[in-house]
Amino acid sequence: MGSSGHTYEHHDLVPLAALINRELRNGKTEKPAVRYGYAAQSRKGEDYFLMKTDCQRVAGNPSTSFSVFGIFDGHNGSGAAIFSRDNLLNYVLNAMPRGLERDEWLHALPRALVAGFVKADKEFQAKGTNSKPFKLIFCCRTLICVNNKLKLVSSAGKTSGTTATFVIIDGWTVTVASVGDSRCILDAQGGGVSILTVDHRLEENAEERERVTASGGEVGRLSIFGGTEVGPLRCWPGGLCLSRSIGDMDVGEFIVPIPYVKQVKLSSTGGRLIIASDGVWDAVSSEMAAQSCRGLPAELAARLVVKESLRTRGLKDDTSCIVVDIIPPDNKIPPSPPPKKYNKLKALFFTKNYWKSTNKTKKLSAVGTVEELFEEGSAMLAERLGNDKPTAETGGIFVCAVCQADLASNEGISVHAGWIFSVSSKPWQGPFLCTDCRNKKDAMEGKRPSGVRVV
Numbered sequence: 418m419g420s421s422g423h424t425y426e427h428h429d430l431v432p433l434a435a436l437i438n439r440e441l442r443n444g445k446t447e448k449p450a451v452r453y454g455y456a457a458q459s460r461k462g463e464d465y466f467l468m469k470t471d472c473q474r475v476a477g478n479p480s481t482s483f484s485v486f487g488i489f490d491g492h493n494g495s496g497a498a499i500f501s502r503d504n505l506l507n508y509v510l511n512a513m514p515r516g517l518e519r520d521e522w523l524h525a526l527p528r529a530l531v532a533g534f535v536k537a538d539k540e541f542q543a544k545g546t547n548s549k550p551f552k553l554i555f556c557c558r559t560l561i562c563v564n565n566k567l568k569l570v571s572s573a574g575k576t577s578g579t580t581a582t583f584v585i586i587d588g589w590t591v592t593v594a595s596v597g598d599s600r601c602i603l604d605a606q607g608g609g610v611s612i613l614t615v616d617h618r619l620e621e622n623a624e625e626r627e628r629v630t631a632s633g634g635e636v637g638r639l640s641i642f643g644g645t646e647v648g649p650l651r652c653w654p655g656g657l658c659l660s661r662s663i664g665d666m667d668v669g670e671f672i673v674p675i676p677y678v679k680q681v682k683l684s685s686t687g688g689r690l691i692i693a694s695d696g697v698w699d700a701v702s703s704e705m706a707a708q709s710c711r712g713l714p715a716e717l718a719a720r721l722v723v724k725e726s727l728r729t730r731g732l733k734d735d736t737s738c739i740v741v742d743i744i745p746p747d748n749k750i751p752p753s754p755p756p757k758k759y760n761k762l763k764a765l766f767f768t769k770n771y772w773k774s775t776n777k778t779k780k781l782s783a784v785g786t787v788e789e790l791f792e793e794g795s796a797m798l799a800e801r802l803g804n805d806k807p808t809a810e811t812g813g814i815f816v817c818a819v820c821q822a823d824l825a826s827n828e829g830i831s832v833h834a835g836w837i838f839s840v841s842s843k844p845w846q847g848p849f850l851c852t853d854c855r856n857k858k859d860a861m862e863g864k865r866p867s868g869v870r871v872v
């Protein structure tokens with residue numbers, strides 16, 4: 418007896434060693450080069466972008482560098498878009514635990530992205546609240562008709578909101594977090610085109626429609642005289658077509674800032690990311706965008722994607738595009754155009770299946786060479802922040818998992834502390850939230866009416 422136990426233990430260790438060897442053989446420890454370009458045509462002046470290639474995980478150590486790219490497509494003004502561009506990265510990085518090795522850092526990133534997005538939303542709304550007497554829900558509205566009922570829609574008093582598609586590139590690992598409908602696609606060198614984001618549009622996302630309705634929102638189209646319905650699905654209060662955004666303090670709090678997050682690892686042949694606002698995606702498909710600029714350097718590629726969008730649809734909306742090439746280190750020129758024929762039929766089917774799929778989709782089926790590391794789209798904060806394992810490090814000092822505010826020992830409320838009858842509540846288990854963030858969490862989950870504060 419006993420001897421078989423040893424055999425299994427050793428057997429279990431083999432795959433990890435093999436993986437490490439394979440990584441070394443593939444030269445994946447060497448970092449790829451990142452080349453990028455940006456182009457835009459403005460109509461409303463509400464699209465903003467971020468391109469930053471000099472970030473460092475460990476300050477002063479260039480070998481820990483990573484890049485960040487983002488598109489922020491604002492609505493009802495540009496305040497939320499500018500605020501997110503200027504602050505989101507700091508909020509995300511402040512939510513990262515200190516002293517992590519690279520792999521741990523990448524592993525911690527999805528949770529920090531959730532915290533950073535929620536903090537950006539909360540801080541932007543707080544900024545707006547300070548300049549107004551209280552959270553305005555019924556100020557400066559016009560009556561319109563939806564589902565044969567009169568609704569209030571914002572007019573002069575509306576506050577801005579924004580989509581955020583935020584991409585962090587560390588070596589071959591690409592992490593994308595997004596709210597709204599500014600899409601990021603991956604054209605994997607030697608693979609196919611895949612979408613790394615989910616469109617949070619009520620019109621196209623049944624799962625989000627269900628969530629909004631369950632949280633007390635109402636989804637419907639505008640109707641004109643005679644009852645004819647027009648335009649895309651919107652939700653009330655507010656009349657927004659998106660189900661997730663940053664800002665938007667005059668819509669229901671079920672319009673959440675909790676991002677869909679996907680993390681993938683490219684093969685050592687690299688690939689191209691195209692990040693763009695809906696001005697592009699309403700005009701061209703992912704495949705068309707990728708195809709329109711294959712083989713061209715990033716700067717020119719971005720210009721071509723915008724040009725192709727305008728050619729197809731005209732300048733109906735702000736149209737912005739960032740192209741990022743992730744290039745193997747020994748290949749100083751951008752990826753050359755693949756001479757092989759592109760399989761349009763396969764791409765078409767892949768796109769359709771993707772649209773039908775839920776946030777839980779697990780496969781990048783058209784991209785055999787891309788390894789999927791993480792994917793989560795839940796709008797529930799407790800699911801996204803996970804469980805804190807009890808460690809000696811905390812030493813009795815707690816910070817809010819969202820806003821990073823220090824918590825007194827009796828102050829923190831567990832993110833898992835449920836509604837009064839919840840059987841799954843674990844009120845003693847971290848992560849913990851401050852009172853403000855706990856209030857926000859309850860509001861986002863429809864557990865109390867928007868704008869009602871519990872102190």
Ligand SMILES: [Zn+2]
Pocket residue numbers: 817818819820821822850851852853854855
């Ligand atoms: Zn907090």
